[in-house]
Amino acid sequence: MEQGQGAERTAPAGLRTGAGLRHGCMRLLPPFLLMLALAAPAQASDDGPLEVTQRTMHWQGATESGSDAWYRDNWAKGSIVMPYVTSSRKDVAARINDELYMGLIGIPAPSAAGANFELTIPADDSALVGTSSLEFELARDDEHIFSVAVTQEGCGAYCENYTTHYHFDATTGRPFAAAEVITSAGKKDIVKRMDREALGQYRKMLKTLQADLALQLKTGKPSQPGGSVDDTRDRIELNEHCLQEVLERQQDSSRNLDEDFRYLAMAIPDDKGVSFRHERCSNHASRALDDVGDVNLPVPNAQLRGMLTDYGRFLFFGGDRPREALDPFGVFLHGKIGQSPIALRIAVEKGSQQVSAVYYYDKYRRPIALTGTADGDRFTLTTSKTDKDAETFELVRHGSTLAGQWHKGNALQPVSVGP
The missing domain is CATH 2.40.128 (Lipocalin)
Structure with a gap:
């Protein structure tokens, strides 16, 4: 199996509380970190952080034959590790758990705490089809927001890691997305800033690669072990292509910036701000040549505050809950x-x-x-x-x-x- 480039970089910083298979080996937490991850008070206060433990999917299904037997064999080795939220506010914990388990596994969350959980539906009916491993990382967890990053290795024609961020209103357990908390003007500003960030990174990389190429042509030696003139030229060509893509987007008079915002992933690593991620320009075949990879745009609280809807300001900074945040949709x-x-x-x-x-x-x-x-x-x-x-x-x-x-x-x- 092949580890996806940048999967660790795309997840927010914090304590890793899942374990996944990488190149056939189980990555384990150091004992002292595992104790920190699993230690939890008996109860959370009404406005305190939600408590999170890890649960491994117990798999006893057939893995003997078939094209998908290899990833189900990984399941049998404990490669699917999910978060499980507990709290004295049982309704809040239940909503978060159900959203995560229904979305990622395809089943309601276990009704009681424990170290493991069972896949209670046929494997082919689950949301795990094509997923060889799943792990999570707790990001923000306070009285306002509960956020977790889930990294999966998905395999079809090829294998690749990808990270999805799940955000919840910590007072109700309601999930929310970036589009709900950022105003239309804020979305447009973030998309334009992301374009500028991408242009800056591609231009900087091109300058470095062009200098490397000039040195290689002069000395006849690669600048990096295993490198070559052809490899450097391929990297330059890719970055020029990526740069041109951004320039063409900027010049497109019919461009819908609100629509483009939907393709940015928002991470909430802590209570100091958020970051937005634009997926890498390269496809899988040219991924090894992509030195820039995903483009990340941090937005600290000082800038974020002016971009938020009423509901967004309530979530990130507290205050009175707006009425529209109480609708019954998108939550269990x-x-x-x-x-x-x-x-x-x-x-x-x-x-x-x-x-x-x-x-x-x-x-x-x-x-x-x-x-x-x-x-x-x-x-x-x-x-x-x-x-x-x-x-x-x-x-x-x-x-x-x-x-x-x-x-x-x-x-x-x-x-x-x-x-």
Whole structure:
């Protein structure tokens, strides 16, 4: 397996609390760091940091044959290590855990603490297909924001590491994205600053490479072990191409800066600011020639404050919670179908009437996918089963809650879910 370039650099600095397979070897934490990572007070205060432990997926599935047997064999060796949040605020911890486990594994989070967890659905139905290892790093964890960086090694035609950052409102457990906390003017400013940062890095690298090439041509010796004139020329060509791409973006009169912002990843390494990352210019085939790699743009709090929405200022600096932060979408809501406890999450795409959702019964903890439509505050959701077996939710929004009815065939039950 091949380790992706820059995976460690893209994750925020902090205590690494996961373990992954690298070149067939298990990377282990030093004992004193492992003790720090796993030590946790019995309870967290109402406004204190959430506590995080690590849980390894216990895999006993088939790995004997098939093109994907090699990565499932890694699972059997403990290569999937997830965070697990605990707190005296059980509803907050449950929302964060469900968001992480549903998004990364494809299952509801374990309902109780422990050192391991089971993959409770078929491997081919999980979100782990093509993932050989997964580890995490805790970033910001205070009374305002809980943020964690998850690094995975994904393999298809080739293997590569990539890091995804997950951010949560620490008072509610609600996930949030950069687009929700940065104003339109702030997004445009960040995209333009990222362009300038990229241009500066490519120009600096070109200057270095061109000097190296001149020295090699003069002395007949490579400037780096294993280097060559052809290799340096290839690097120059790649950086010139990357530089030209940025210049063309800047000159594009039809460019939508708000749309371009969506392609930047935001990390929250601590309470001093954020950083944005633009993925490297090179493709996998030319990755070895890309000396710049990902372009990172740090934004300290002094600059960040003026770019934030009302909700963003509340999250990063405290104060009064804005009303729009209390909507029931994009977060797991808990309630009941009849007398059966459930959790339901609805995703609504802005400007669209199409919605998607997932729910599960607390007793069985198996995800059930739903699709449907929105008409104002009214939602109709159904499973993808045949008409005879289809389950349908008809719900109405009331502030931060949803209520209505569930029916399947002749069975009809009331539904109510909320924060």
